[in-house]
Amino acid sequence: MLSNATLFLARRYLRARRSFVSVITIISILGVALGVLAMIVIGSVMKGFEGEFRKTLIGSEPHILLHPEGSKPVDVKATAGLLAKVRQQPEVLAACTYIRSVMFAEHGHGQSAMSVLGLPEDGAKFYMAKIARHKLEGSLDLVPGGLVCPDYLTAEINAHPGDTLSVYASSNVTSAVNRFHAASDEQDETKRHAAYKEIKLHPMDARLLGATKTESAGPSGYCSLETAQQIFGLGTQVNGVLIELKQPGEVKAVIKRFEEAGLVPAGWSHSLWTDEGEARLAAMGNERAMMNIVLLIIFVVAAFSVMNTTITVTTQKRREIGVLTALGSRQSQIVGIFVSQAAFVGIVGTLIGLVFSGLVLHFRNEIRMGIAVVNGGSTDVDSGMFLATIPAQIEPWFIVVTCLGSVILCLLAALPPAWLAARVDPAVALRD
Known part of the structure; x- marks a missing residue:
């Protein structure tokens, strides 16, 4: 019953006084969605470029050459x-x-x-x-x-x-x-x-x-x-x-x-297919690692938007928190209200980001042509060109880790303000 009350209050705090979902909640959800979208799309495309370059080396260079020194x-x-x-x-x-x-x-x-x-x-x-x-x-x-x-x-x-x-x-x-x-x-x-x-x-x-x-x-x-x-x-x-x-x-x-x-x-030595492009493959790996760091920063920014939402709600509901505490609610129940709210934002934002990342990856070449038209370029792509289309390598484990990481970051971002709100003295909260 207490858990039902926690979820009821979490849903109630997500709503604005005059609209179904508050503007600040929508902004938080969009922030999480954009973080997931950027992580999946950019990660998949960069992995695709690396894979295509590796295929090119494997498909054009001898795998091993054994020869006298x-x-x-x-x-x-x-x-x-x-x-x-x-x-x-x-x-x-x-x-x-x-x-x-x-x-x-x-x-x-x-x-x-x-x-x-x-x-x-x-x-x-x-x-x-x-x-x-x-x-x-x-x-x-x-x-x-x-x-x-x-x-x-x-x-x-x-x-x-x-x-x-x-x-x-x-x-x-x-x-x-x-x-x-x-x-x-x-x-x-x-x-x-x-x-x-x-x-x-x-x-x-x-x-x-x-x-x-x-x-x-x-x-x-x-x-x-x-x-x-x-x-x-x-x-x-x-x-x-x-x-x-x-x-x-x-x-x-x-x-x-x-x-x-x-x-x-x-007296013999060897030459490998990796010798021709090892430096480039290493550089592409470093580029992907740095891009993941940038995307992680975007994720953290999205998590801060969730924290901002939680701080705003806890500030607005300070008197209600005091009443709940005075009626005997435990700190864990107060924390659960706002963590549930963050979980809703994280899950919905992650699902939206997942859906739109799939759409972007599916229509990535059409999007490229649209950008080319806007910039005054040509939409004609020579099919004989190397990488005439944007490559993408979708890895299920990467998508799962991204989605789980998104939800976990949202929960962690909500914990500090929720914990501080649960420690408010009810007498002080009711007096303010």
Whole structure:
């Protein structure tokens, strides 16, 4: 019965004298709702951006590259034993030899450079399958004598699938520059001119097979292992072994186990997919942590609005509190009245924030287009763009923690003024 009286008084204090719900209660509810809305929407979107960036790295970079220290080439036969051992590991999806180096490409009057990954026929099938979603035009089938290039390079040299490119290794350029300097130092004019004539880049022709999107697939090009060996003059040599994992997120644990098991040969080192974007991933994690701190501050501000409501009500109802105390109400019952009021504000505000956060996340791209229209921008979004839509990763546990945290903060915010109100001397309260 006493609990019913506590809830009755809590509902009564939420109402204004001339309206069903007081203005100050509405403001408190909206404050809590906005805090929940901001926490869920911003947290989900930032987690989505981090997830998309991670997917891009996993989907475009080799998971593990095993290679001799100093990137010295090795004979392809020397990798046969290592490949056999690696392919037997349960974490490994596929493995093959590879060549990775830098080359220059020319077409017409255009020239540009790119990193090239050369893969054998069996390795090209599974690796290019994961690059398929980044294809812009042409084909990704790595036939001998063909190249798949990033779109930044095709744009710089004005090339399209089917065009013939002149390609040569970056080492050819280095050698040509060294020979040019040597020729320039030659004192005899006849010998100098003869030396200049001997300087050649020795390009080879390669057909452009297709193009990938640089912004999502990265700046690397692809070709068959045979073509890479011809371009870089490696004969039957390769740079090492490429490994794709079933669970790329566990790459550090996997490589550690490989090293402990002695699978990585002595004098060899490794490169992981996380090496390319680890700094950026760490930065995004720090950004998300800082944003959570900012959102927590917003939550605290919303809790202060609940505290303000409780202080206002306890001040207005000071005489009634004195009467209740004089009639024998315990302090816990007085506190319960105002904590119940805060619970109502917290629960209703949290539910409103939860509903509107779901709507905002569902219509986030339409909202972006609306903002673009208001700001005079274009609503046309290229579907081929990386992150053409706003990503969002909704985690149930995060939503549950946010909602519980919101209600708990409201209850904690109401406790100090409620406790002070319950300690009022009834004689003083009735006299005021």
